Amino acid sequence: MNSPYPSHQPLAQEIASDLKNRFGDRFSQGDSIRMQHGRDESVHQPALPDGVFFAKSSDEVAEVARLCFRHRVPMIPYGAGSSVEGHVLAIHGGITIDLAGMNRILAIHAEDLDATVEAGVTRLQLNAALKGSGLFFPIDPGADASLGGMAATRASGTNAVRYGTMRDNVLGMTVVLADGRIISTGGRARKSSAGYDLTRLLIGSEGTLGIITELTVRLQPIPEAMSAAVSAFPGVAAAVKTVIETIQLGVPVARIELLDALTLSAVNHHSHTALKELPTLFFEFHGSPASVSEQAQLVQEIAARFGGEDFAWATRNEDRSRLWQARHDAYFACLQLKPGCRSFPTDVCVPISRLAECIQRTSDDIAQVSIPIALFGHVGDGNFHLVVLVDPGNPKDMREAEWINDRLVARALAMDGTCTGEHGIGIGKTRFMVREHGRNAVEVMRAIKKALDPRQLLNPGKILPPDDES
Structure with missing residues (x-):
């Protein structure tokens, strides 16, 4: 089958030799390594890079970026490979820069509620390191994604209704630009009026404007009390009406998740749960014991008005964890x-x-x-x-x-x-970008891309539609 992606010049032997001589086995052109890095969780056809570099520091990423810039070789940042829209596919060839080995937690400032980590640190790794501190990192996409990848895709997850997304929880970053320059954006201060907000510009840029190598992220206190519940409904509409009324009344729930009947069937089979196979809401409440009880009672009354059945409670940590793990596994259960x-x-x-x-x-x-x-x-x-x-x-x-x-x-x-x-x-x-943002806004995005990546080497072909589709 012919590839749907543009053909490209193979990696020059001079570049491959330079990388091999400098980094040894941390640069590979092996077929299995390239295949691993040329696909993600999506339906898109694999597109293999010409080589894969396993980075250990920001300086190394910068060194490889300078080489790629000089020889006009595309660069594709790679974290955990859990993306679902083809973000890591090397559709124009080039070198994949694997940041998973950059997994050091550089500093935890418990008194300031922040931590600085390398881009390859995953959310579970950070929360394990925070154990005993009374703090946690709240952004939880279903996969154990790397924090660099989460920032690059502006990830969120089940806690977003209370704690926001990566946009709200990254204070600053270290970023390698297309030509190998290293910049720092933001900082540890909780607010600033100093210049352009480069941190927010780069969050959600999907590796097309720079390669994120370090991040400073917000932490949150672990709530004094937490309680989770599930409630089944006669139909999806009734469940969603419960959600809308709950939000409009200002109930500060931490999580509200909807799973339809087909998803519940898959989850029960995959996670060995015994939930009713009806449209179901998963709730979680955070706060003091009194506030959690008050929130739960109010939501239970709202749900009852829309036909929600009695809540099944999970108050012990292990029960809550099992419930939310089943929710996080819903994608794989559905497969x-x-x-x-x-x-x-x-x-x-x-x-x-x-x-x-x-x-x-x-x-x-x-x-x-x-x-x-x-x-x-x-x-x-x-x-x-x-x-x-x-x-x-x-x-x-x-x-x-x-x-x-x-x-x-x-x-x-x-x-x-x-x-x-x-x-x-x-x-x-990409084909929806003009429809959503308008032609003029997309042209502004193109101008930003050109300013930061004039040779179009950083994850080319992502986010922005081809010129003929604009």
Whole structure:
């Protein structure tokens, strides 16, 4: 099968020899290593880099960037490889810079509620290091993603309704630019009016403006009390109405997650749970014992008005952990609904007042196709996902998946929402950028890209659509 990606010049032997002589086995052109780094969790066809460099420091990344800049070789930053929109695919060839080995926790400032880490540190690794400090890092996408990758894709997760996204929780970064210069953005101060906010510019840039090598992130106190609950509903609409009323009343819930009946069936099978296979909300409440009890009682009353069944409580840490692990495993559980399939995942985010309508109309679309599609998401902030299960070699599957995706995005944009709440653009959603932001805004993005990456070497082909699609 021919590759859908542009052909490119193979890596010059001079560059490969330089990297091999300088870094030894930490530069590889082996087929298995290249294959590992040329695919992600998406349905997109693999696109292998010409070589993979395993970095150990910001200075090493800068050294490789200078070499690539001089020889006009593309660079693709790589963290945990858990992206779902083709972010790490080397569609123009080049060198993948694997940052997983940069996994040192450089400083924890408990008194200031922040920590400085290298980009390869994962969220679970950081929280393990914080054990006993009374603090935690709250951003929790389902995968154990690297913090550098989470910043690059502006990740969020189940806690976003209370603690925000990576945009809200990164104070500063160390970043290597396309020509090998190293810059520091932001700092440890809680606010600043000094110049352009380069930190926010680079968060969500998906490796197209710079390579994040270090981050300073906010930490949060572990709440005095935490309680989780699940409640099943007669239909998705009733569950979503419960969410909307809860948010509009200002109840400070930490998490509200929706799983439809198909997702619940997959989760029960995968995680050996025994939840009712109905549209279900997962809740978590944080605060003092009194406030947690008050929040839970109020939400329970709201749910009852919409047909929610009695809450099943999980107050012990191990029970809460098991419940939320089952939720985090929902994506992988859904893959088992169609053995041998690939996932065509997509997500949108809409204003909370439009959420019920968006989900209901999407459910109507799902009923019109033949492929399994699971729906779940972080509905407390208006973000939900579809896991569309396809055989990439089956044209009918792919047509139906594209139809669902296009309908979902068009609906979200018509509701003043976005084509992606947390997956990012990658190569999968570039065609929606002009539709969402407008031609002029996309041209401004192109100008920023050109200023920081004049040779178009940093993760080329991601985020911005080709000129002929603008």
